Amino acid sequence: MQKQLIQEKLAQATQILDEFDTDLWLTFVRESALQADPVLGLIAGVDVTWHSAFLVSRSGQHTAVVGHFDAPNVQELDAYSRVIDYHEGIGDALRQAIAQYNPQTLAINYSESDVAADGLTHGMYLTLLRQLQGTPYAERLVSAEHIIAALRGRKSETEVTLVRQAIRTTEQLFDEVEQFVKPGMTQRQIAAFVHGRIAELGLDYAWPKAFNPIVTCGPESAVGHAVPGDAVLQKGHTLHLDLGVKQDEYCSDIQRMWYVLDDGETEAPLVVQRAFDVVYGAIKAGESLLTPGTPGWQVDEAARDFIVDNGYPEYMHAFGHLLGRSAHDGATVLGPQWERYAGICELPVEVGNIFTLELHVIVPERGIMSLEEDVLVTETGVEYLSVPQTKLRYIRP
C-alpha cells in the first residue's frame, strides 16, 4: 500500500511540476525522525538520518541522494530512477545530481502561508545555499508551496480509500462512546475509554493524544484545544467529542453531539435543538459553496454569515481545513481573510480535496454545540465521507 501510494504521488508530482512550469523540486532533509519535512511521507515514506536530497523532476526521472545507511530503504520504493549513496558528506553528490538536470527553476520547501509546504528549516536553507555557492542553481531557487499544496491537496485514489477507512473506524468509536457514557462520568473518564479502545485497535492519533478526543461536558468545560479535565457530564447538558484517528498513516477528524436527557425529558429543550439546527444549517450553507474553483474564504463566509444571521456570534477559527496524512493537512483553508490565515484562504477549492467542515455555537447553561464532517470535493460538488450527523443524538440516563 505504502509503495503504491508513493508511486501514485510521484506520478502526480511529475504532472504538477509541468503544470507549474517547474523543472526540478528538491526536498532537503536530515534526521527526519527528529525533524521531518511534512512532504517526506508523500514522496518517500521512509525516514533518513544524514543530509538527504529527494529530487523530483518534471521529466519523471527522479533522483535520491542519501547516506549509505538509508539507501536500501529508498531503493525498495522503486520510485527513484537513481539512488545515490554517500559516505562522508552530501556536497559533491548533491551538486552533480542537480547539474544533471540543469534546471532553470529549482523549487524548495518553504512557505510563509502553508505549514505543510514549509518543511525546510532555516539551518538547512543556509546549508543548501552554501552547497550551491558558485553554481548557477543558487540563483534559481523558488518556493515549492504551490506544488506541495496541489500534491497534498489532490488526493489520489489510494489516499481517499485510506481516509475513508479512518473515518469508518472513528464512527464506530463514536457508537461505542454512546453505549459507554453515563451522567456522572468526567471528561477524563470518557477520554480514557477512547484511548483504551485506540490502543486495543492499534491505531495512532490524528493529533496529540493529550487533547484527542476533545471531550466537552456541559457549560463548564473550556472551548477549544483543551485537555480533558474533571468536568462531570450532567443531565440537561450537551456532550461533545472531537476525535481523529490515524490509521495506516491517514486521518479522520470528526465532531459529534449528544444531549443528556434530563428527568422527564423525551427530547432536547428548544434552545438546544435550535443550536443544533443552526450549526447543521451552517454546515449545509458552506457545503453549497464548496465547488471546484471557489476560493476558500467564500465557503467560510457562507457558513459564518448563516451563524451570524441566526443571531449567534461568529466562530473564531476557520470553517474547514484539508484532511489527509495529518488532521490539518496544509493549504487550502476554508477560513476568513484574517492575518493568521493570510494567503491560504485565497486558494481555490480543487477536485480531490478532502475537507473538514466544522463550527460551533455555545448554548448558555447547556454546553457547546459543535459539528464536524469530512467531505470529498468532486467534479460536480461534494461527497460526504463521514455519515453526516443530521439529528442530535441522545444519552438516556
Add this chain to the structure above:
Amino acid sequence: MQKQLIQEKLAQATQILDEFDTDLWLTFVRESALQADPVLGLIAGVDVTWHSAFLVSRSGQHTAVVGHFDAPNVQELDAYSRVIDYHEGIGDALRQAIAQYNPQTLAINYSESDVAADGLTHGMYLTLLRQLQGTPYAERLVSAEHIIAALRGRKSETEVTLVRQAIRTTEQLFDEVEQFVKPGMTQRQIAAFVHGRIAELGLDYAWPKAFNPIVTCGPESAVGHAVPGDAVLQKGHTLHLDLGVKQDEYCSDIQRMWYVLDDGETEAPLVVQRAFDVVYGAIKAGESLLTPGTPGWQVDEAARDFIVDNGYPEYMHAFGHLLGRSAHDGATVLGPQWERYAGICELPVEVGNIFTLELHVIVPERGIMSLEEDVLVTETGVEYLSVPQTKLRYIRP
C-alpha cells in the same frame, strides 16, 4: 512529571542564557503536530496550532504568545509568567512581548550543524523578519544553537530517571527476545514479536517502527537502518538487535548480540568471539576518553583506532550520540571530523550528557557484531545506565 520537567528545564534555560550572555530566546512555531520544533517538548510540552512564540528570558520571567485556543494548556504549565492569547494575528502581541524585554540579543532556533537546534523553518524565519521589520530586534537575531545544545545535553534529574526507565524496559525486552527466538525464524518474525510486546506495554518507539528494532540475522542481512526482511536465523550465525523504546517521552537505544550455537558447539568459534572482544574493547577504549571537556571527536578516535589497530575496517558512522527525548538527541556527537558531522564533533563532552556508545564489525560468513551501551557523563567519568554486555549471549537451538 511533565509539568515538573518543563519547570526544571526552564530553570536550567534561565541559567544557560546567563552563561551565554543572551537576553532572550524565542521559539517560534505553528501547527506543531505537523511540524514541531524539537525544542518545544523541553520548554512547553504542549502542541500549538496558530503562530506561537515562547520567550524564555535570562530574568527567569518567561512569556508565551499563543492563539486563544491553546492558551489554557500553556497556562496549566505554571511555567510562563505571562500567557498572552490572540485572535486574528500574532504580530502586535509578539512585537509588544519582545519589546517589554528590550533584548540586546534575541536567539532563534536555527543551526547548520545541530538538527535539534534547527526547529525554525525557513518560512517562519521570513515571517519573523517581516514581523520585526522596523523594530531594533530584527538586527539582534542570533542562533540559539549553543543554548539548545546545552539545555538538551545537560539532562536534569527527572530526565535521567526517565531514560533509566526506558533502558530497564528495553533490557527486559531483550531477555524476552532471547527466550522467544529459535533458528528458522525470519528477521520479520522477530521484529513482529517485539512490536507486539511494545504495543502490549503501551510504549512508543525511539525511532520509526519500520526499522525498530533493526534485526540482523547472519551475513545476508543488510547493515544499517534496514527494514527487517526475510533473512532466516541460522545455526552458526550471529543475531543482532538494535532497539529503542520511548517511554514517557524519553528514549533508550541499545544493541545486543547473540550467537546461535551450531550442532555440537558449546561456545562461539574463535572468529566470532574475537570480533566480540574487539567491539567490546573499542567501547571501553572510547569510554576511557569520555570525560567532561573532551571534544567528541577524540572519544570517537580512541574507539576507531582500537578497531583499526585490531585489523578491522573502521565503522562508517559516529561512535556515539546524545540520547534523551529522541534517539539522536542533538549535538554533541562523538564522531569523526567528516563534513557530515561538521561542528558538532568539536563540542566538548559535558556533565549530565547521556551518550550511546556503539560500533560494529563484520564477521565473514557469520554476520554483524555490533554493541551499543547508554552511559551518563558524571564529574568523575562515566556511569553505565544500561547493564553493559560483557559477554556474547547464546541462542541454544
